[in-house]
Amino acid sequence: MSLVETDDVEGGEILSLHQRILSDIRDKILSGAWAPGHRIPFEHELTAQYNCSRMTVNKALSQLAKAGLIERRRRSGSFVRQPQSQAAVLELHDIRIEVEALGLPYRYERLERLKRRSGAEDRALLGLSAPGPVLALEGLHFAGERPFALEQRLINLSAVAEADEEQFIDIAPGPWLIGRVPWSEAEHRIRAMAADETIADALDIDPGAPCLVVERRTWSAEHPVTHVRFIYPAESHTLVARFTPSQG
Amino acid sequence: MSLVETDDVEGGEILSLHQRILSDIRDKILSGAWAPGHRIPFEHELTAQYNCSRMTVNKALSQLAKAGLIERRRRSGSFVRQPQSQAAVLELHDIRIEVEALGLPYRYERLERLKRRSGAEDRALLGLSAPGPVLALEGLHFAGERPFALEQRLINLSAVAEADEEQFIDIAPGPWLIGRVPWSEAEHRIRAMAADETIADALDIDPGAPCLVVERRTWSAEHPVTHVRFIYPAESHTLVARFTPSQG
DNA sequence: CGTTCCAATATGTATATACATAATCGCCAT
DNA sequence: ATGGCGATTATGTATATACATATTGGAACG
Known part of the structure; x- marks a missing residue:
């Protein structure tokens, strides 16, 4: 072999x-x-x-x-070797706050909860090198009656064992994680994508319609904690980041 | 040996x-x-x-x-493989650098240059309250033979009068502005969009294909300087931002 | 005492070989 | 035609071996 x-x-x-x-x-x-x-x-x-x-x-x-x-x-x-650091700015966005800022009622609904041993893809997303238990969650954030964002999340149970006891039925994992796990580093990836059948169905949009995809990986003391992918219908969402130059 | x-x-x-x-x-x-x-x-x-x-x-x-x-x-x-570009949102991104980081030859090509008195839309984009002269530019950034990004830019001539003398034929306005105008603040808006006929044509993609749109407004000492919209084909582009919490 | 030089050592690169695995092509039987 | 099955093929992983190269510690020598 x-x-x-x-x-x-x-x-x-x-x-x-x-x-x-x-x-x-x-x-x-x-x-x-x-x-x-x-x-x-x-x-x-x-x-x-x-x-x-x-x-x-x-x-x-x-x-x-x-x-x-x-x-x-x-x-x-x-x-x-000595580790090398990187700096940056932007805010961890909480979807509830975004929705409520629009004056719409917010609701979270779990679609799926699956505990499994991490496969190759899970590990790649989380940045894990060794296999271990992970929690795969999928849920919908609603603004009023309409789906606002689809969330696909992986939680590294080796880092956050308590997550195993939580069902996340109508509490979103994001706010749950914050406060429980201090994060020390995060990485965002932002891109555009055409909605496939599954996504279009969940978000109630047409297949092929453009979506904004925001992926975030979070670490706590070098340990991968979670990977989350937010998928927004293009019409509903714009990310805003504002900054001033770091020096002058 | x-x-x-x-x-x-x-x-x-x-x-x-x-x-x-x-x-x-x-x-x-x-x-x-x-x-x-x-x-x-x-x-x-x-x-x-x-x-x-x-x-x-x-x-x-x-x-x-x-x-x-x-x-x-x-x-x-x-x-x-299809090349994948990654840019840090935070840096005022210079497309030449992105392209060259991919190891591809860079080229800028002006599509249009128009001087006009700002209309309502121009003022909304720039954040101007009073009408005044603006320069509207459109150009294509190439990576090798392929269009990499479409740029649509407005320059507030009241703030940057010298821009009126520049033709921007094969020099991109971004690098030209930097160094001439110190910027003090910038705001980014990032969203997904379906390519319309015009955009699809310029970028050589299918109409309706998803695009990533990055818009930036820049101020210098409270004065709006420029508004720029970069439109990237979805496949070619992912924005990456990495950060550590500012406090703890 | 200091300098030179050599031998020991850990990594760097390359070889030939072997077998596993996944995907595809084409043959064959239904 | 068509659906399944085996042979073929390209990559994936590992072995044992060989010699090159850089660096260090110490022996030899002035």
Whole structure:
């Protein structure tokens, strides 16, 4: 077999050895277990630890180096690099507030709630390296009688275990999460998209109609917390951001 | 030798084979020689072409795939992907820089230039209260051969009189304004829209196709300076903003 | 004591080989 | 025609091996 199952129990998903080494090390670094400056085990040590060839270890480490997480020095070993920061502005928008600002009654309605072990797509969206339990939620935000936005959300249960006990029937996960989990970083992606059948149906618009899609990933202390995708019908929504230059 | 010199003359720099394959292919893609959708030679063909092992070729292609430049499909081959641009909303975005970050040649082309006395619509867009002279500009930003964004701009000539002397034939008004007019505040509006006949025609897309619209108003010391509307085909563009909370 | 030089060591790159996996094409039977 | 099934093919992952290269620590020598 070219694919190897994780040795541990608990229904470990199948990962290539290369990916397993990669995510193990990345986790150690991102969790802070291995602080910046820490020397990563030598290739030959990892070779022994994972019982694999040096090429496999080398490929994983090279990838981490190219991603900027570690620095490799000949004859000395590989070391965790200092993290690099990025700054920005914009506000985490709360849809209830948006709707109420329009003078319309707000309502949230859950469409689906699914607990599952994270698949490859889930992990990509959340930025997770290892499989684990996630909560997949889908819900509709209403402004008056009309659907205002469709929300598709993933919550990393490893980071927010309490979410497992909440049903989110008519409470939106966004406000629930805020206050419970301090977020330290977020990333927004904004794009336009044509509504597919499913989306058009949920939002009560025509298939193919343009939508604004806002995706947000949130981290708390390096741990991915949630990924959320808001889909707005184009007519209903405009994002506004206002700013002044940071310096002068 | 583990390092190989390029076969060609002209003092070719010493590159690892892996890097040479990588950059060769990247060049072909970024130069446009291999358009999106083009099938890259199979691994065994590249193996023959570069006279190296499959592992070396594989490593290079895997890297390109991970970087998002190509897509690999089993049994079918490797294909050049549609380029995806990502811009930070927060930066006053300069489209030239976005395009060049994609490795594509940039070009600006003026479509229209019109000086007029501001009508009600112009004043609404600029945030002017009294009528006055404005310059209406329309132009296309190209990435390689393809239209990348359509720009519709209004310049308040009362605030920037020198703009009246500039023709903006192949210089985009954005870079021209920066440096001449210090801006103190900006407001962005972002929305999705279906392309109408005119826009579809300019951007070479289908009418009704979703577009991302970014509008920006800029002030300098309380005076409205310019209003600009960028219209991007949905496939080509995603805005990215990343931030940490200002306080905690 | 300091400088030079060599050997040891960890990473860098490449090879040939092997088998797994996914997708497709075409054959064959219904 | 058509729907399923096996062969083919390209990529995916891993192995063992080999030698190159940079850097460091220490031995040898003046």
